[in-house]
Amino acid sequence: GAVVSQHPSWVICKSGTSVKIECRSLDFQATTMFWYRQFPKQSLMLMATSNEGSKATYEQGVEKDKFLINHASLTLSTLTVTSAHPEDSSFYICSARKRDTEAFFGQGTRLTVV
């Protein structure tokens, strides 16, 4: 299957700082990338959908000014958690999809805000 690389795999940051998470499709061009969050023992929650070259579409209840998503190219999307707080600690997962095919997931990033 296609390879999606997410970096970093884990990060610890201080409250009030910003953290950037990268998601790259290594061997295909991703027309769409999705960002998910998963709290322990809960299902994946879609945060936003981004199409290359256009603004991300955020799900209801997700603050777009707090979770900045940039999909600048067909192989790279970034999620920046701005002014992170302990309640933002979670597992963040990206997935990338070629047109009309299944989505492939990155490895996930475990964010801990202290």
Add this chain to the structure above:
Amino acid sequence: GQNIDQPTEMTATEGAIVQINCTYQTSGFNGLFWYQQHAGEAPTFLSYNVLDGLEEKGRFSSFLSRSKGYSYLLLKELQMKDSASYLCAVMDSNYQLIWGAGTKLIIKP
């Protein structure tokens, strides 16, 4: 509204067979996916069904009935490493993935 239902938890014995069901109601249908997720890891793709019938892939098989809004994932010759959560997801008419809450599968020796 859109809805995906699957059991919360199932228990099975090593070497046995287990079937995890998934029923869905979505606005449009462009395929159904099964993913496996081990604790603390990202989901990994298992199968994709868009036509009715059974798709077999080694020890894992996936079945789809679009008229009934129903799918199942069949795992044979269970191994301890199969202990994980299994997520059912449907791609709707907008090509968005609608996720089920996942089924935690516990394998006992």
